[in-house]
Amino acid sequence: MAVYTSGVHNFHKAMAKAGIVFPISKAEIIKALEGLEVQVDFETFIPAVSMVERMKPESYENAAAFYNAYTAAAMVDLKESIHY
Secondary structure (H helix, E strand, C coil), rough: CCCCHHHHHHHHHHHHHHHCCEEEEEHHHHHHHHHCCEEEEEEEEHHHHHHHCCCCCCHHHHHHHHHHHHHHHHHHHHHHHCCC
């Protein structure tokens, strides 16, 4: 079974395409990403905003804070998907 490993890279490309710069609020990120999709598996694309909507903080001072929150949200999703 092959594992798709480019999801974070594709999300980062969507962030760059949307012109995201920090500091920024979650609402501003959602507005900028509106209409963009991210490939998260070999044949699966999801709206980029769906990835941000589940993140907890409402603002991000820098990219490190943003990607820490992104990773935390992704881990919650992973745990739920494997019933951990």
